[in-house]
Amino acid sequence: MQRVENGETEPRGNSLKRIGATFGVAPxxxxxxxxxxxxxxxxxxxxxxxxxxxxxxxxxxxxLIIWISKKDKVKDINKIAKDILNFQITWTIVLFIGFIxxxxxxxxxxxxxxxxxxxxxxxxxxxxxxxxxxxxxxxIVLIIVNSARINKEKVVKYFPKIKLVR
Numbered sequence: 001m002q003r004v005e006n007g008e009t010e011p012r013g014n015s016l017k018r019i020g021a022t023f024g025v026a027p028x029x030x031x032x033x034x035x036x037x038x039x040x041x042x043x044x045x046x047x048x049x050x051x052x053x054x055x056x057x058x059x060x061x062x063x064l065i066i067w068i069s070k071k072d073k074v075k076d077i078n079k080i081a082k083d084i085l086n087f088q089i090t091w092t093i094v095l096f097i098g099f100i101x102x103x104x105x106x107x108x109x110x111x112x113x114x115x116x117x118x119x120x121x122x123x124x125x126x127x128x129x130x131x132x133x134x135x136x137x138x139x140i141v142l143i144i145v146n147s148a149r150i151n152k153e154k155v156v157k158y159f160p161k162i163k164l165v166r
Contacts, residue, residue: 035075039150041066042080046147046156049084052139056095059088059139080156085165087142087158095135102128 020026045066052059067081106124110116146156 035073037075039153041070041074042076042150043147045070045077045081046084046143046150049088049143050140052088052092053136056092060085060092063088080150082163082165083156083158083161086161086163088139089164090160090162091135091139093162095132098131098135099128102131 045063048062048066049059051062063081063084070077106120109120142158149156
């Protein structure tokens with residue numbers, strides 16, 4: 001403890017936890033974290049949104065986990081992460097609502113005519129396939145374009161997005 005007070009060493013690990021416990025603060029609050037630039041991390045954060053391909057909610061969760069772990073430590077991570085998350089949340093909402101509307105319209109047509117026609121089912125399946133393919137392609141293109149923008153140190157542009165994460 002005396003070496004830390006005299007500036008002879010930097011507190012790490014267990015020492016940092018003990019000092020924090022003594023003063024009732026988190027170890028992160030003790031150290032003066034200076035933001036540093038890391039284009040690689042920002043690009044990885046951006047590309048992590050591609051996990052939506054496996055399951056749409058992963059496109060939100062994985063960037064969120066990366067952002068929380070590096071929040072306020074990497075330059076521009078807060079703005080980029082918020083843009084990614086707002087877009088991915090908006091995209092996921094639109095994807096699910098669009099799927100429900102397309103599927104419901106087929107159900108409505110079946111109920112209004114009383115006939116379960118193969119044409120109605122086929123039309124619904126094809127429309128859903130086209131809609132989902134378009135949505136996935138749009139998301140992939142935006143992620144790739146914005147990864148290139150991060151490498152060129154330009155501002156990322158995700159649209160449309162509802163600002164849910166502020």
